[in-house]
Amino acid sequence: MTRRLTRRAFLASSTAATGFVLLHPFSARAQTGQAHLRILTTTDLHCHAQAYDYYGDRPNDTLGLSRTASIIEEIRAEATNTLLVDNGDYFQGNPMGDWMAYEHGMNEGDIHPIIAAMNTLGYDCGTLGNHEFNYGVEFMDRVNAGANFPVVSANFGASLGATPTEDSLHLPPYVILDRMVRDGDGTEMPIRVGIIGFLPPQILQWDRAHLEGAYNVRGIVEAAEAWVPRMKEEGADIIVALSHSGISASEYEPMMENASLYLAGVDGIDAVVTGHQHLVFPGSNHEGEGIDATAGTLMGKPAVMAGFWGSHLGIIDLMLARDGDGWTVANAESSVRPISQRNEDRSISALVGDYAPVVDATAEAHASTLEYVRAEVGQTEVPLYSYFALVADDPSVQIVSDAQKWYVTDILRGTEHEGLPVLSAAAPFKAGGRGGAEYYTDVPAGPVAIKNVADLYLYPNTLMAVRITGAQVREWLERSAGMFNQITAGQTDQVLLNPDFPSYNFDVIDGVTYQIDLTQPSRYDNDGNVVAPDAHRIVDLQFNGAPIDEAAEFIVATNNYRAGGGGHFPGADGSTIIFRAPDTNRDIIVRYIVQNGTISPAADGNWGFAPAPGTTVLFETGPAAEQYLGEVRARGVLMEAAGPGENGFALYRIAL
Template sequence: MLLKKIAGAAVAASLLLGSPIGIGKTHAEESEHKLEIMATTEIHAHLMPYDYFRDAPDEQLGLAKTYTLVKQVREHNPNTLLFNTGDNLQGAIIGEHAAILRPLAEDEPNPIIAAMNEMNYDAVNIGNHEFDFGLDFMHRSFEDANFPIINANLYHADESGKPGENYFTPYVMLDRVIDGIPIKIGVLGVAPPGITIWHADKLAGKIVGEPVLDTVEKYLPKIKAEGADLIIVNLHGGKRLEDGKNATINDRGEHSLYFLAEKYKDDIDAIVFGHEQSIFPGDEDYDEVEGLDNKNGLIHGIPSVMGGFAGDHLGVIELKLVHNEGKWQVTGGSSRNVPVEETTEAAPEIVEAVKARHEQTIDYVRNSIGVSEVPLNHFFSRVQDSRATQLINLAQVWKGEQILSRTEYKDLPILSLAPPFRAGRSGPSEYTNIAPGPVSVSAIADLYMYANTLYIVKLNGRQVIDVLEQSAENFNQIDPSLTEEQELLSAEPPYNFDQVYGLRYQIDVTKPVGQRIIDPTYEGQPVTEQMEFAVVTNNHRASGGGNFPHMDGTNTIYASDDANRDALIEYVTEIGTIAAGEPGWQIVPVNTAGPVVFKSSPSGREAIQNAGLTNVSYVEERDGWGIYRYHFEDLLAQASAGSAQETEEAAASEPAEQAGAQAQADESHKTKSDTLLYALIGGGAVVAAAVAYLLFRRRANRKRQSLL
């Protein structure tokens, strides 16, 4: 437990909330006090208890409800602080509505800032998604903020591209009063320097990021020199905290929290953080990690809190303080997360502040743009190809065709790259699930939840395979000989499981990372390094998001301001009807001695029956998740049946018809493989690279004429 004395500051100051409450002792006598530090994290424009994706209320989230929890804490203790760790401007569609769909009027505040102004924040940090709509919109939004906005490791780029002046105010010194006694509190803001990579399309040459630990090292002495009695770090970060000492601090700085707390445990009194869209303390992933106390909310002894996602929790740190002879001393501390309940009231102040924009957003998402003949869901999009992911890719190919037809790259064959975005990152309820029938804008926003813009990169065949190899880290390595249960899916987030549309390929989950992509083909031809592709993706991925190979901005051939989601809306409007499709990838069938399982939404149980799936089955529910078994044996049986049928057909052919029969068998093999989740990869013949490349380009040109 943290125990530290630092010089106090006898500075006249305003009380944090209300009037000073005396404790009946002079300042020279020792007195005990309690300070509660509250934090909201990863709000992502979720202001109201409403899910615009589903066009339905969601009574367990929303900043309006979180504010009710804030007021409850303040009612019981006048000694409080309130912080926010960033990622506020983007997420729920109301954020995009204010930024793009119906831009803010000249005198209209951003509804997100208007809501936060009601809450009296003491300081707000910057998150990576603050930049999603560009610098101009971010600045326009912050103009109306009545709270300090802090960040210490983002700088104006000078003429040489080096760090110049701080882009934001690096830290604030809060003069507050605790039970009538003045206290000076230093609050330092830091964020992943990878922001400048993920948003290189908007920030290159304008903002430079510096490492988190170096920044803390730089500013701690300054904060101490200004007489801070307490030091709080407000960090947008904390990913892979569960890895503990095994994590690696990369140049993007997302994994720095564990090492930050370890290095400065004698200098920092409290940490509020967010980026992982989870809770600390409380998430079982943080159990039994060296240096973490997941019950009391301590990281290397420092009271720390991460308050969930979308306003579903309020993080609260409780510090025990002693004031003696003009000095403040921290004698202990812990943290907790207070959940938003269905019965939690939405604060009327915020409801009123965002009412007009909320109603406009609901009207927008209810517009119908097409009809789907098939369900579109992501329950199993991490274990098999799905129409939901394909639809995103089809729209991107369609848009890419239009764009490149006017450029020097018009003859390049086009592929598309997209992941299942809403596939359980934030919990078992966060899955896209669109029923057959009319398709609204809200459904499209559910499929593509981020305000990314469309980018196109040029990659050769080898580079595309490298991208797929990293994507295949979605899976754990399976040992077929083990009889005990094995988990199929890794801890990689679903939005990093990019699937390539336009290729056929298999993923061998028994192989180690980097060796899993099997038999990749384009139009029946093996993918080679000599092939060149135009790959449609988004600005985040093309500029380095996810740290994929060859996706660092250097291979970008087209950068657009048009949103991927808008392309998806245009595409569905154009085709009118979304029909069933054929899968382009699958897991290689293999015999396993024991069960192989994965987590998904319990709602996926109904989808199995509705879709007639046989390669997955429901097992049970664990901690709110549905547990499913993946049946490799089913794929093996289907593959075997398909091969046997083809053999019988070939044997029955007359010798004089062998040539024609062989061609029909080849086509039959391809069709059956597609139907059986592509259980056998067709077109496996090896031909000379030069011949393959010529055929590849010729077929690419033919395919361009008949995309659908």
């Protein structure tokens, strides 16, 4: 299905009308038969319409479409012709998204606040990300119904076969935009811009509860190879791929999650918008054959990844040349522009202000979200913080495990599973890393509000329970231990954390005790493949004070992402699920706190590092961690401050 849109020309305002603007060289140099087309991109907005941190209940200069929009208006004026596109994960990801899904709902005719914000900016097209399915397909469809722009997706559809056909796709696979461009001498000419969208095939695992049995997916590259020739046949002059998929130089595999590099190699695609990884490209985060991180190209074609939460605007500049009755790309550039900067003293400075129309369009939802997140649910006797969650047993993870274990133990009474030991797997979601030096949970002792629970558990996952063996418990922990680099015994100040391992895959399993031997190599790589079959980092694994029986069976409380195969953990591939809760993990935490009134989730120290005399390691955490250093030391961790780190982080040293 092809939609041809002519709702507005996309000629930028003339510089004479707007005052002096420094034009991009492509616009300044364009001659007769040449036209500069600038593609402006956002990705992974995750419902951050305004520059506000609902978890901390305070403004935040590092995020928000209201800030990115200021750059959009400025950068449009630098080019003769522009398009604005979004690359997915737009309406889920913060308390505003949860408020809309769980409190407000989406009735017919309602406009979701992030869509209202996007409509004010005149987006030309968008695509789906994986998080669009977190609240179910029906909710997603109601959100998209309010968009004044087409949303496309070429590899998601009804379960009518192994490879969805055009008739079975849930949305149009692509759109061809009929536009007019102004060339170097001011002549307006028609152009046909094809835009096609893709999402990670792993959605069938990650949102199995919403999708299983009703929907199917296709590999990103395979879908592109099927549809791009059709777009050319229908007269697309240039084709832009919206790829809600990251960049990886790993060997190509059908259905791979981060396939943007190989997507760029598909004949007929002229530019690629990437995302999903919450990184910036061009930049220093990617390398490998076919990737030019300086020039911003994949397989020689321009590509861009614009961070996350509106932190950057991605820009692809195309110099087009008239070719008969059509256009070809003669030259291209890629770049990103941030909305904030970190200063030498670790502070953040805003580089732009708010774009008032976005603030106005989302003001009512913003106020309602604040009322929602400020509602108190109970009290905590101890602070809940995640500054040390990757290096020591931690109260912010402990409360999640306590609530999950309480819920599953109760729900399995009277079933065939009653009497089996219940363990609980939980990971720290806010633990610095790519989120920055302020990206940590920090709830002081005292009242606990919805915003604090949402801060403890960022995602709208639903609770699930799996039934696995003691041997699978061990392997689950081995997979989790990939969080750490291999350490050489006797050496000092070695870097501890593996920067490519996401904190949400660092599961701590409560109900057993164990140590992690850092001198061993990781048994699994970052993708969950066994790479060191003889390595065993998990040592002294015990249940009830005795070595675990690897043949014994256990119930593990977890979430739908992990139970369905997310992260590729042994024992969690969808086949071991014995219970699917109707409640989200976050709602279960709220109910646990409400029932108890006051909580005191002191970390019980059920895991730690195996001793390695004469060995020290360094890790980064937020500078605010200093206030809790004494508590961690009191739990027996030999830790001390080691000075400032990079990008606003603080360094700490652990003696093993």
